[in-house]
Amino acid sequence: MTPPAWDRPRVAVVTGAGSGIGRAVALRLAEEGARVALLDLDGEAAERVAAEIASTGATAVALTVDVTDRAAVDAAVAGVCDRLGPPTILVTSAGLDGFHPFLDITEQQWDRILGVNLTGTFQCCQAVAPHMVEDGWGRIVTISSSSAQTGNPLMTHYSAAKAGVVGFTKALALELGPRGITVNTVPPGFVDTPMLRKTESRGFLGDGIDHHQATTPVRRVGRPEDIAAACAYLVRDEAGYITGQIIGVNGGRTT
Ligand code: NAP
Numbered sequence: 001m002t003p004p005a006w007d008r009p010r011v012a013v014v015t016g017a018g019s020g021i022g023r024a025v026a027l028r029l030a031e032e033g034a035r036v037a038l039l040d041l042d043g044e045a046a047e048r049v050a051a052e053i054a055s056t057g058a059t060a061v062a063l064t065v066d067v068t069d070r071a072a073v074d075a076a077v078a079g080v081c082d083r084l085g086p087p088t089i090l091v092t093s094a095g096l097d098g099f100h101p102f103l104d105i106t107e108q109q110w111d112r113i114l115g116v117n118l119t120g121t122f123q124c125c126q127a128v129a130p131h132m133v134e135d136g137w138g139r140i141v142t143i144s145s146s147s148a149q150t151g152n153p154l155m156t157h158y159s160a161a162k163a164g165v166v167g168f169t170k171a172l173a174l175e176l177g178p179r180g181i182t183v184n185t186v187p188p189g190f191v192d193t194p195m196l197r198k199t200e201s202r203g204f205l206g207d208g209i210d211h212h213q214a215t216t217p218v219r220r221v222g223r224p225e226d227i228a229a230a231c232a233y234l235v236r237d238e239a240g241y242i243t244g245q246i247i248g249v250n251g252g253r254t255t
Contacts, residue, residue, distance in 0.1 A: 005032045005236045012089035012235070013037045013080060015067055015124055018045025020193025021143060022093030024224030028232045030058035034089060037080040039065040039073075039124075041094070059084065067094045067120030070127075077127045086131035089235045092121045093143045097195060099154040099204045110157050117161035121168060125183075129176065138181035139235035142169045143227070144246075146189030146254045154204065162187070166246060173244030182243035184234050189250030191222035217252030 012029045016022035017038030023045075030036045030053040040046035043064025053060035061083050063076040080087050096116040100109055121142050132138025147155055148162035166185055173183040190196065190212055199205050205212065213221050230249045233239055248254055 003238055005034075005232075007237055010034045010089050010235075011037070011080065011084045011087040012091065013039060013077070013087045013124070013128055014091045014093060015039045015065075015120070016092075016094030016143075017049055018042045018062075020093075020195055021188060021191060021224045021227045022091070023049050024228040025091050025093060025231045026060065027053060028225070028228035029089065029091075029235070030056065030060055032232055032236075033058075035059040035084045036061075037076075037084060037087065038062045039067070039076055039094070041066050067092075067124055068115040070123050073123045073127045077131075081131070086134065087128050088132050088135050088137055089139045090124060090128045090132075091141045091143070091231050091235070092124050094120055094124075095143065095145075095195070097155070097158050097199065099199075099202070100157070101154060102156045105157055113157040114161045114164070117158065118164040118168070121165050125168075125172065129181070132176070132181045133179050136180045138176070138179070139239070140169075140172070140176075140181065140183040141231045141234050142183070142185045144169070144185045144187040146187050146248070146250050148187055149246075149248070149254050169246075170244045177243055180240075182234070182240060184242060184245045184247055186227055186230050186234075186247050186249055187254075188222060188227050189248070189253045190216060191224060191227060191249075193224055196221075220251065222249065222251055 012034040017026040018040035038046040046062035050060040050062040144165040145162035169185040
């Protein structure tokens with residue numbers, strides 16, 4: 001028999017929860033019994049997902065937050081503590097891609113991509129981790145990217161940011177392990193979300209999604225629920241011996 005996810009009710013923070021992977025993670029964690037806080041730059045989208053969760057009888061709150069804004073992140077986490085209780089699960093899915101030839105990347109573009117993907121991950125982890133330390137238990141899953149493993153043309157900034165997330169995750173796992181906190185990263189590859197569809201429509205996906213499906217070992221595009229399933233496992237009590245790991249969910253595109 002599958003053991004319960006947690007020995008007691010847990011509060012989870014999911015960033016980028018208004019869309020794509022973050023949305024699927026929030027829905028899945030709510031299904032598993034967590035009370036979920038949905039943080040997103042697009043507050044209306046987060047509200048819609050929170051309403052979707054509430055319609056199942058589970059508890060969710062939505063907060064409009066730019067993860068690069070530390071004061072806003074701290075205020076959001078304080079709000080989560082007031083409304084749901086201290087969070088001990090964090091999944092950082094807020095992300096921003098970009099396609100620019102290396103020679104043309106402006107400092108502003110570089111800073112924004114690094115800011116959202118890497119610094120935003122740092123800000124959210126540092127804001128939530130004290131509650132995990134206090135509890136003596138915590139689960140962090142960062143969402144990196146297969147771009148960190150393979151590199152991607154026109155994405156030196158994004159690949160660098162996501163590779164930074166991988167290194168950050170490994171270092172944080174070593175530091176927080178003795179406190180009962182695990183830290184892992186899921187680098188998705190080729191998952192059907194608004195981000196991927198936008199990439200295709202802008203012509204940055206080569207021959208398009210159909211072509212990529214044909215060259216993916218499992219012969220399909222990833223679903224947000226594939227990533228959510230991996231996250232849901234990593235945040236369970238029983239995953240306590242898994243930390244500092246890169247758990248690829250990419251249909252075999254990167255091994
Ligand atoms: P998505 O559908 O675009 O969802 C990302 C969400 O993050 C959006 O709601 C977005 O809001 C929000 N966001 C962006 N910047 C933010 C900020 N500064 N503060 C707070 N929220 C912010 O993309 P996705 O495909 O689900 O991607 C989720 C994560 O997976 C990202 O980190 C992405 O890099 C990573 N990833 C995805 C794939 C893939 O194949 N889909 C592959 C590799 C990695 P707005 O819409 O307002 O910008």
